Amino acid sequence: MSDAILTISSKNYSSWSLRGWLLCKMAGLDFTEQPVDLSHAASRQELLLLSPSVLVPRLSHDGVEIWDTLAIAEYLNEVFPEAHLWPRDRFRRAHCRAVSGEIHSGFYNLRSALPMNLKARHEKFKVFSGARPDVERIRTIWTECLESHGGPFLFGRPTVADAMYAPVCARFRTYAVDLPPALQAYCETIFDWPLMQEWTEGAMAEPDEIIELEVEF
Template identity: 40%
Template sequence: MEPFILYIGNKNYSSWSFRPWVALTGCNIPFEERLIPFDFDAGNPKFREISPTGRVPVLHHGGLRVWESLAIIEYAAELFPEAGLWPEDIGDRAMARSISMEMLSGFRALRGACPMNIRREVRSIELPDGVTDDVARIETIWRDMRKRSGGPFLFGAFSAADAMFAPVVNRFRVYDLAKSNDTLDYMAAIEAHPAWIAWREAALAETWIVPEDEA
């Protein structure tokens, strides 16, 4: 099989890159990482060279290009069904895909107010309209899925659904959004996963700074 080549952006900031990277890494699917840093002043022309959308992440597999985080995860799941990217039970898979799509398309208030920033010091901010509702909905998803599965992750073992919510764990941590013990327990499980630790260590070692997200 041709190797997977996953193009990503800065690990400190790129939440969409984080999702497929942590999914593939956490489920032991081999790939080659190629990081292209953001350049917010002039844009980065390399993104147009490797992705039809001009954005990352994008997966190259032979002559095929697959873009968008969830599409990359789904493609990998088809080629590596034994890796456990999705739960085995058909009902669990349906719910895992449902909440992953909800994450993909929703929670815009939280995204806008609280961008992912691994290096950010923990401190609260004044939350605009909609963020509290987003936080409450996410906490409900996490609580209900873990109650049903028994944890420690959303569907018992680590899966693509956890990967889709991984950047939210950072947002909850650094903007001090999590209050319930259930939420904190789930966050601790994610933050202790080797894939999370590897991404975080690499993000902390980066020297690139995007001032808009550091404020």
């Protein structure tokens, strides 16, 4: 058994758990998944975006505990530099850090209006006005990255940015958010990514009654 443990919550609902898991897989870390008890109040708060201090995903490795997703990315980049989680080129690396930081600290309206639910599909869904600027900003970010770096991932090959935006692709699919062909192709790249498929299989295997969200998004 690996001495690394990644604590996660629901694979169907938790976007931050997905991000941390992708980063660990991309780095090549041998780790054990440790799901939290989803009946616990703190876990429910995390999924409902109500917790002031979200402690999942949490990586335990070599005596170190890291519970912030970008901190996990930086730690893994130090321990596994050969994985090149950030682009090698200085300019691309700065761009990647900027867009990754933006999704990490912003887009609250988008997360509230379009909560992650990999099992759900809506043929039509009206995005409330407060979240529309977030959607437009993400369209702009993706377009700039793909045009600047050539695709099929945001910086050519998988990086931290793709781990950060993979849950957004899932949200856009769940809620039928309209995308131009180039951006839809990026989402399909994410969906076809073996790591994303592995996570999705785990999400589909979760019991449907795993949690009942008690707020109106």
